[in-house]
Amino acid sequence: MLFNSIEFLIFFPVVTVLYFLLPHKIRWFLLLISSCIFYMAFVPKYILILGVTIVVDYFAGIIISRMQGNSKRIFLIVSLITNIGMLFVFKYFNFFNENIKHLSDMLNWNYPIAGLSIILPIGLSFHTFQSMSYIIEVYRGKQQPEKHFGIYALYVMYYPQLVAGPIERPQNMLWQFHKEHSFDAQRVSDGLKLMAWGFFKKIVIADNLALVVNSVYGNPTAVNGFSLVIATYFFAFQIYCDFSGYTDIARGASRVMGIELMQNFKRPYFSKTISEFWRRWHISLSSWFTDYVYIPLGGNRCAKWKWFRNTMIVFLLSGLWHGANWNYVIWGGLNGFYLVFAIISKDIRGKITKWTGIDKFPNVNKVVKVFCTFNLICFSWIFFRASSFAEAVTIIKRIFMDFSLKIDIGRAGVSRYQLLLSCGVIILLLAVQLYQRNRKIINDLNTRHVASRWIVYYSALIFIIIFGVFNTNSFIYFQF
Amino acid sequence: MKILRKSIVFLIIFLISTEIIFTYAFPARYVYNQRINYEVFKDNVYSIELAVKSIKQTISRENIKNYYIFIGDSVGYGTPCPPDKTISSYLNTISKNEGKDVKFFNLALPSTMFGDYYTVLLLLKKYDVSIDNVILNFSYWEINAKTPTYWFNHYLKELDNNSYNKMVELGAIKEDSLWKNIKAEIYHFANRNIGIIGNSGFVTNKIKSITNSLLKESKPALSVWSSKADLKNAMTKPENRWYFSDKKFNLTENGIQIYFINKIIELQKDKNIIFILNATNNQLLENETAKQGYKDNIAAIEKLFNDKNAKFLNYNNKVDYKLFSDHVHLLPDGYAFIAQDLWNKFDKEI
Numbered sequence: 118m119l120f121n122s123i124e125f126l127i128f129f130p131v132v133t134v135l136y137f138l139l140p141h142k143i144r145w146f147l148l149l150i151s152s153c154i155f156y157m158a159f160v161p162k163y164i165l166i167l168g169v170t171i172v173v174d175y176f177a178g179i180i181i182s183r184m185q186g187n188s189k190r191i192f193l194i195v196s197l198i199t200n201i202g203m204l205f206v207f208k209y210f211n212f213f214n215e216n217i218k219h220l221s222d223m224l225n226w227n228y229p230i231a232g233l234s235i236i237l238p239i240g241l242s243f244h245t246f247q248s249m250s251y252i253i254e255v256y257r258g259k260q261q262p263e264k265h266f267g268i269y270a271l272y273v274m275y276y277p278q279l280v281a282g283p284i285e286r287p288q289n290m291l292w293q294f295h296k297e298h299s300f301d302a303q304r305v306s307d308g309l310k311l312m313a314w315g316f317f318k319k320i321v322i323a324d325n326l327a328l329v330v331n332s333v334y335g336n337p338t339a340v341n342g343f344s345l346v347i348a349t350y351f352f353a354f355q356i357y358c359d360f361s362g363y364t365d366i367a368r369g370a371s372r373v374m375g376i377e378l379m380q381n382f383k384r385p386y387f388s389k390t391i392s393e394f395w396r397r398w399h400i401s402l403s404s405w406f407t408d409y410v411y412i413p414l415g416g417n418r419c420a421k422w423k424w425f426r427n428t429m430i431v432f433l434l435s436g437l438w439h440g441a442n443w444n445y446v447i448w449g450g451l452n453g454f455y456l457v458f459a460i461i462s463k464d465i466r467g468k469i470t471k472w473t474g475i476d477k478f479p480n481v482n483k484v485v486k487v488f489c490t491f492n493l494i495c496f497s498w499i500f501f502r503a504s505s506f507a508e509a510v511t512i513i514k515r516i517f518m519d520f521s522l523k524i525d526i527g528r529a530g531v532s533r534y535q536l537l538l539s540c541g542v543i544i545l546l547l548a549v550q551l552y553q554r555n556r557k558i559i560n561d562l563n564t565r566h567v568a569s570r571w572i573v574y575y576s577a578l579i580f581i582i583i584f585g586v587f588n589t590n591s592f593i594y595f596q597f
Numbered sequence: 598m599k600i601l602r603k604s605i606v607f608l609i610i611f612l613i614s615t616e617i618i619f620t621y622a623f624p625a626r627y628v629y630n631q632r633i634n635y636e637v638f639k640d641n642v643y644s645i646e647l648a649v650k651s652i653k654q655t656i657s658r659e660n661i662k663n664y665y666i667f668i669g670d671s672v673g674y675g676t677p678c679p680p681d682k683t684i685s686s687y688l689n690t691i692s693k694n695e696g697k698d699v700k701f702f703n704l705a706l707p708s709t710m711f712g713d714y715y716t717v718l719l720l721l722k723k724y725d726v727s728i729d730n731v732i733l734n735f736s737y738w739e740i741n742a743k744t745p746t747y748w749f750n751h752y753l754k755e756l757d758n759n760s761y762n763k764m765v766e767l768g769a770i771k772e773d774s775l776w777k778n779i780k781a782e783i784y785h786f787a788n789r790n791i792g793i794i795g796n797s798g799f800v801t802n803k804i805k806s807i808t809n810s811l812l813k814e815s816k817p818a819l820s821v822w823s824s825k826a827d828l829k830n831a832m833t834k835p836e837n838r839w840y841f842s843d844k845k846f847n848l849t850e851n852g853i854q855i856y857f858i859n860k861i862i863e864l865q866k867d868k869n870i871i872f873i874l875n876a877t878n879n880q881l882l883e884n885e886t887a888k889q890g891y892k893d894n895i896a897a898i899e900k901l902f903n904d905k906n907a908k909f910l911n912y913n914n915k916v917d918y919k920l921f922s923d924h925v926h927l928l929p930d931g932y933a934f935i936a937q938d939l940w941n942k943f944d945k946e947i
Contacts, residue, residue, distance in 0.1 A: 123780055302601060533812040534805040571607050578611070582797045583804075588640075 118158035119592070120366045121319055128155065129370060132276075136374050141297040145267050148294075148374075152276035156239075159280075163238035166203055167274060173199045174248045175269045178255045178262035189256065196252045200245050208237055212441030240280030242438055246405055248273050251287045253409055260287045268294045275376075277367035281360070281592055283381040283401035290376075298375025303563075308372030310559050313574075315365030317581055318358040322542045324586035326355035329539050332529045334502055337512050339528045342520035345512050347536075352502050353495050354543050357386065359593045360399070384550045386494075389486035391455040394494060402438070406431045425460070429453040439501075444509060448500040455493055538584065612791070619792030619800075625651040627799045631680035631689075632703040636805075637798035642748050643788035645704075645717070647795060649724045652702050656726065664700040666726070668717050669734035672875045673705025675932060677819060677922055682929040684734075687936030695940075705734065711857035712745030712753060712764070718864055719756040731865060732939070734873040736925055738839065740898055741846040745769050745853045751781050760860060769853045819928055822881055822921045829881060832924055840924070841882055843890025848901050855901070862905055871908045871943070874898060875925050876935075880918035910942070 118124050132151045139147055157164055177196035181189050211232045221228035251272065254260035263269040272290050273279075333340055333348035340348075361382040368378045381400050388394035395403050407416075414427040429450065436449020459466075470476045475485065496513075503509035526536060552558060562570055628634065628644070629651040638644050656664065667673055667685040675683025685703035692699045704717055714733055721728050745764050746753055753770075754761040764770040773781070788795040808814075822828055831837060848855060861870065874895075879886045886892075895913060902909035912935065920931030927935070 123783060302599070306604075527814075532805070532809060533814045534808040537808055537812065567603075571611075574607075575611050579615070579793065582793055583800050 118155045120363065120370075121316065121587075124158060133370075133373055137300045145265075145271050145294055148276070149267055149271045149274065152271065152274040152279060155276040156274065156279055159239045160236060166207070166238055166241070167244060170200055170203060170245065170248050171270045171273050174252055174273075175263070175266055177252055178269070179264070181252070181255050182262040193252060193256045197249060200249050200252075204241060204245050206233070207235060207241055209437075209441045243282045243284055244273050244279060246284045246402070246438075247282075250284065250405060250409070254287050260291075263287070263291055265295075275371075277371040278378055281363045281367070282399075283364060283367070283379045284405050285379060285401065289379060293376045296375075301375070304375065305373050307559055307563075308369045308374075310562070311369030311372060312366050313369075313577060313581075314558075315362045315367075315369060317577060318362030318365065318546070319592070320585035320587065321581055322546055323355045323358035323362055324588075325535070325542055325584065326351045326358070326539050328586070329526070329531050329535055330355055330502070332531050333526060334504075334508075334512075336529050337508065337515065340515075340525050341523065342516040342518070343522055344524055344526040344529070345516050346520075347524065347526060349495050349499055349502070349512075349516075351539055351543070353386070353491070353498050354546065356498065356501070356593055357382070358546065363592045384553070386491055387487055387550065387554075388490050389483060391452065391459055391490060391493060394490055395452070395456075402435065406435055410434060421460075425457045428456050428460075432456070443506055444500045444503060447506065447509075448497050451497045451500065452494075455497075542584075615793040616791070619796045623792070623796050623799075625654050627803050628796070629655075631686045632674060632683060633706060634799060634802060635674065635707060637802050638706065641788065641798050642751070643785055643795065644798060645706075645720065645749075645752075646724075646789060647799075648704065649720055649726060652704075653724055653726050655702075659700075661700050663698055663730075664702060664727070665730040665732055666721060666728060667701055667703045667705055667732045667734075668709075668714050669705035669732075669873070670709050670736055670739065670875070671705075671707035672736065672925055672927070673703065673732075673734040674707055675703070675705075676707055676926045677817075678927075678929050678932060682932060684932050684936045684939070687933045688940060691936060691940045701732075706748065708747045710739055710742050710745055710747050711735070711854045711861070712760075713747055713749045715760075715857045715860050715864070716746065716749040716753045716756060718861065720752060722864075723756065728865065729868045731868070731870045732873065733861070733870060734875055736875045737841065737877060737895070737898075740848070740854050740858075740901075741842070741852075741894075742854060743769070745857060751785065757860075760856075763856070764853065767853060819922060821919060821928060822878060822923050823919075825923070828923060832882065832885075841877070841885035841891060843885070843888035843894070845890065846894045846897060848897050858901075858905075862907055869908075871910065871939075872902055873939075874909070874911045874913065876912035876914075876916040876921075876927075876931075878918055878921040878924050879914060881921065881924055910939075 118128060128151070132147070135147055136144055153164060156167065174196050177192050181192045181196075184192060214230055214232050218228045218230075251260065251263075251269075255262050263272065268291065271294055272285075272287060275290070275294075278285060330348050330352045333344060334352070337345060364378075364381040368380075371378045379401055383397040383400070385394050385398040388397055411427055411431045414430060415423050416427060417424045419427075432449040432453030433446060434449070435452075436445040436447070439445040439448070470482065475482045499512050500506070500509045503512060524536070527533070549558065562573060565573075629648045633645065633648045638648075652666075655661070665685075665688075667688075673684060675686075680686060683703060685701040685705075688701040692701070704721075706713070714735075718728050718731065750761070750770060750773075753764075761770065765772050832840075846852075850856075850859075877886055895911070899909065899911055915938070916927065916931055916934060920927050920934060922928050922931075
């Protein structure tokens with residue numbers, strides 16, 4: 118079920134009202150059933166995959182907590198193999214199989230294994246990582262195993278964050294399911310406002326930008342380099358609003374019921390460095406890789422080459438996490454390279470800053486840094502958005518070889534109205550984000566006079582209805 | 598609870614104020630300007646109701662007694678010409694120039710079938726807009742199309758459930774699931790009863806057209822078919838070939854299009870309806886239109902309407918090939934020619 122669908126418009130109030138009407142003891146059951154319905158609205162049979170991982174991890178968690186030494190490790194490995202195995206079969210098998218086949222063809226070997234004709238279950242990477250997080254935390258002794266099977270199942274399946282995160286940790290979620298949450302009008306109101314902002318980001322900003330981006334990226338040879346740069350900038354905001362919009366709706370829906378989900382984005386395009394960007398973008402995934410891959414590999418407290426290796430491993434894996442496609446791997450690799458290069462060039466960059474005298478103007482320095490970081494990230498988005506490596510190369514070539522300051526985006530079928538609207542919504546987003554630098558817009562609104570508050574709500578609602586794109590576009594991150 | 602009460606009060610205020618702005622203070626010309634706004638319609642079929650309401654308002658405001666409703670396909674709609682260069686708009690100009698007190702309203706839409714035409718007539722009847730005088734244009738292939746409706750399944754179900762069920766029985770319409778039906782009802786209810794939702798497409802469209810004109814967005818120029826290099830090739834592609842098929846048409850009484858032609862004739866009994874078969878570009882489609890099967894089908898269509906004592910005009914071979922913009926659509930001069938010809942033929946009746 119998509120958040121931006123009429124089904125959800127009915128589903129959400131019904132579940133929420135029932136949640137508050139029912140006694141605390143059976144609320145978990147309501148949420149679990151609702152989550153099953155929510156997930157089964159996509160492809161019903163894939164709930165079995167979830168079922169298998171839930172059962173395996175539930176028992177593995179209990180057993181691991183009772184074991185010591187090697188036996189404990191064996192059950193951890195069994196659980197991880199089950200989770201990663203599912204992920205491999207459904208998401209990566211065909212990718213690796215095809216690549217091995219290509220290699221075999223090149224070497225004139227006979228490779229007999231055929232690909233699987235299966236559809237990727239929605240949100241597989243998200244709930245698998247969440248399950249793995251639980252098992253690892255129990256193994257490390259940082260989390261008591263959850264004895265209540267229903268609550269554990271709910272931890273994996275909780276509908277607001279089931280298909281596109283945030284990837285939660287057991288320490289943040291399990292206790293919240295046990296705690297009784299009474300109806301709090303202010304909290305409900307805040308949750309609804311967060312949801313509304315999420316819908317705004319998705320329906321008005323992301324889906325309008327998608328119209329331009331899809332037209333240009335669907336026909337990249339029709340336009341010049343400048344138009345491709347504009348489309349890539351638009352994609353940067355599209356993917357941000359699409360994904361952070363989803364997160365806001367998820368967090369808002371959950372807040373209404375009294376369950377707080379972690380923040381997944383902190384105004385990432387205002388980052389001054391690439392490493393800062395990754396601390397502010399898809400935080401739940403970045404921290405997952407940091408905690409469970411980067412630090413166990415040695416993090417940055419080791420020899421420099423190992424530090425670089427660890428960084429590259431994390432980002433290549435992060436790329437692969439997004440999709441079984443070389444473009445994602447390159448995207449991840451490129452971001453890893455940025456970080457390694459940043460470490461290597463730290464002294465030189467410092468010297469350049471001093472030499473140019475820009476360090477005497479901290480605000481200018483900041484703007485330059487944000488601009489550079491944003492452009493580097495946008496460059497990597499080309500690989501993320503292009504349908505193939507060859508297409509990404511074509512786009513990059515055109516950006517550098519066919520650049521003129523003339524916007525010919527109309528040649529890809531984009532009207533000037535659409536272009537203007539896209540620029541307008543981006544400016545609006547940036548204005549809101551700048552406003553939110555030191556304060557929270559929701560808290561601020563609550564202190565305003567009732568009339569001005571409602572003018573804002575009315576305007577937002579009218580804006581959504583008039584400028585929203587209502588053809589229920591799926592969220593980009595659902596495919597991961 | 599206080600906050601909930603407050604929210605409900607403010608929501609009611611919001612709905613009432615937007616209802617006033619978007620329903621009563623909303624200019625009717627944004628909804629219907631010489632024809633339906635197809636840009637809005639294709640995303641929201643329920644906007645047809647607003648167009649009908651808008652026509653009704655105009656009729657009542659201007660106290661129009663004598664008028665024709667033009668229904669039909671993209672040729673009647675006037676593709677690819679602007680709204681003031683369609684058959685109905687030219688007819689309005691001629692009528693005005695001749696000092697006649699007759700108006701023409703255009704409710705034609707691209708990609709329509711006979712089930713759609715019938716449903717539009719029922720909708721007009723529902724809104725008490727007279728269907729005493731109707732002009733209906735259609736294209737050669739429509740009479741043999743496999744689907745009875747392209748746009749108005751939902752309205753057909755609502756306005757003539759028996760016909761809808763008959764089409765479901767014949768397998769011509771696939772019945773939607775219960776949930777899809779509920780969703781359609783919700784959309785319909787919202788579009789019909791909540792002004793801001795029903796009119797939002799028109800507001801966006803208006804803003805779009807103002808912006809495009811301010812930014813001097815160039816519109817694609819109208820061009821004659823012979824200047825379109827790929828057109829001839831495109832017409833030979835399998836997906837286009839069926840348009841001018843020479844296979845014998847099923848024009849028996851059990852054909853689904855015939856069912857709706859009969860329904861239209863039955864509905865228009867004692868009323869005036871003129872059926873028009875669109876002209877075909879015989880230069881572009883010289884191979885297709887030269888085939889005996891094609892000629893036989895045209896003759897059979899003529900016979901069908903003559904047998905039913907319906908007024909029928911066949912524009913095949915009547916329009917100069919230089920006036921076409923593609924296989925059936927015309928340039929402004931082509932539409933003006935049809936309008937003048939229609940006026941000349943029905944001048945006495947009008």
